[in-house]
Amino acid sequence: MDKTCKLWDALSGECIATLRGHDDEVLDVVFDSTGQYIATASADKTGRVYDALSQLCIATLTG
Secondary structure (H helix, E strand, O other): OOOOEEEEOOOOOOEEEEEOOOOOOEEEEEEOOOOOEEEEEEOOOEEEEEEOOOOOEEEEEEO
């Protein structure tokens, strides 16, 4: 695993974004109900919240 979360265009099959920041494989991904945020969970025992538009990590949860 490459420790990233990739976003794909469902129509073209093109990778449109790669979310980075985890130190181990990404295990789960979810969009919030508005589509504004993306949350990821990793084997590195962190969760990250990304702004879907800018693709920047806006929060890191540890524990």
